[in-house]
Amino acid sequence: MLLNCMGLELSDAFLRVSKALSNKVTNPILEGIKISAEDNELTLSATDTDLSIEKKIKADVKVEGETVVPGKFITEFVKKLSNTDIELEVNEKNQLLIRYDGNESVIQCYNPVEYPGFRKLKTDEWFGISQKDLKTLISKTIFSVAMDDSRPILKGVLFDIDQKEISAVALDGYRLARVKKKSSANVKKQIVVPTRSLNEISKLLDDSDEVINVYIDSNAIMIDNIDTKIISRLLEGDFVNYKQIIPMNYETFVIVNKVQFEDALERVSLLSKVGQNNFVKFDIKENSLLLTSNSEIGNIKEKISAVLNGKDVTIAFNPRFILESLKASSDEFVKLCLNTASNPCVIVPTEGDEFLYLILPVRMFG
């Protein structure tokens, strides 16, 4: 292999694919990044078998070839060469020679024959969605994914796909997030994508309306966006039947200004952190929402105006779950839907059903 390329492009490509390197060292060769030169293109790829990332950059290829370079080292090293032209050569000892500014460094590589091939996915099932919308589906649900290992399937986001619409759903034992976006698909299917893969997919997306296709194989998905390809394994098992969790009817509806609600709740929650009782009490009556928290060092009360429709209710929540849901919404006003003090609160837009956040209440003592 012998080629020339731009330092900045090479550095960017190594940084991107290095995200698929394994953090746990199980198979040493998976600590490597494979580089292949062919047809005036250099292809970089890395995988930890769950997540695989491949990126192509332009290169002036004089001799074709391939090798596997120590991944973390080469990423750090090339990052510090982004201003220069770089010549890469692989010699007969499978060493990578890196030449720049009259210097030459030598890195011993792994045998590329031992590197696992990038799996081929079937592409006959797919959904298409704008980059912006896919990014939103991820960012507005991912914070509700379960953190503990008790139910592995909940450590990913469910994509509930039909021909016209996708719902992204994440839930742990305390709350649920559901966001809907229009899409097109040639299939009706539920898939669960691991959090780590979604973080990398999200970085690949911009805020444009350009539609990209996501291909679905039996246990993996693939996104192929211009010069970067990401393949992620899917989580296996049955996801919770989330539709059953969402109440059908409510007795109380409250509309509040989102920023006002968020600011007040943040202040009130400071005291709930100090005290033993990690909750904030909500008193909903007479077109106002009164938030209170008590601890041994004092009490905070904040009253915000609200449009109330239905019965008065007094209920308590862990403020973190409410705050995280509010932060994910960009609407000026939100609607809280409630029943009794032991039923969940559901936060939705004042119009439409683009997002839904459900939070279980906390039982108050005394």
Added chain:
Amino acid sequence: MLLNCMGLELSDAFLRVSKALSNKVTNPILEGIKISAEDNELTLSATDTDLSIEKKIKADVKVEGETVVPGKFITEFVKKLSNTDIELEVNEKNQLLIRYDGNESVIQCYNPVEYPGFRKLKTDEWFGISQKDLKTLISKTIFSVAMDDSRPILKGVLFDIDQKEISAVALDGYRLARVKKKSSANVKKQIVVPTRSLNEISKLLDDSDEVINVYIDSNAIMIDNIDTKIISRLLEGDFVNYKQIIPMNYETFVIVNKVQFEDALERVSLLSKVGQNNFVKFDIKENSLLLTSNSEIGNIKEKISAVLNGKDVTIAFNPRFILESLKASSDEFVKLCLNTASNPCVIVPTEGDEFLYLILPVRMFG
């Protein structure tokens, strides 16, 4: 106590003085911030007995008084009220009532009688220096302070003061940093200021030529800058006789471009991190400086041009110590002064003696 003040000023003041709160809870009242209202000023103060910070803000004082508020909580709470006017009242139960936007929160306070008084310092010994220069003295030496506890006196920066000049000196077992600046003083003295206090003093300073006075008492210093007063305990004991450590003569002088040297050394040092030998070899000869590092995964060589004056030399260093010294210098070129492979390297400006960084070499095996 009853007063009104601006949320932003109050928030800024709590944030500033909270830096003197103790991280270790030894005496509960030291977790508090004392607030005193008098003469249309609110004075906030906090101390962990080593470091004390006091700040005054304007307030519309209706009833004078004082109390001690839970420090971390009030700082966090007021930070979230920076857009509003705030009314503070202390009632007969020593509770602080915080009123804003029609809301009222209640915080139980500590008894201000139990709060240790802010010590009075003698102000007859002092030195004067521009804010900019004091900031530089701190920032360009503090990274060389010893991290381990074996010699507590080395966990601070020595200020070697005479009537016309101050040298700031920090050293651990591997390197030494010395920076000189012009100043005026009515005393000739050596004092050692703890790192934590210097970090807070540094935040108080801007990049102006305005001269501020530092007052020196037997075991503390005080800076009184407009509305903020900082008092720091001094470290006790004898500092190393640092002048003895700096060589009188050198056999080799090398002038290099600082940025070029830094970039090359950063790349070469990446491999020294991977390998067992955490050093980079310097070969100085024929008007060039060749940097090399070797490990089981390969070797990196970087040659940079240099102006050599004196004998050739081959020597090795822990690259981190050299890099930290280079980062602290803002000159275009630096001069390295050397003797043999077992003597320290000294980095100085090409002209003058504003800074001096001394780094001990590493012994190479084989």
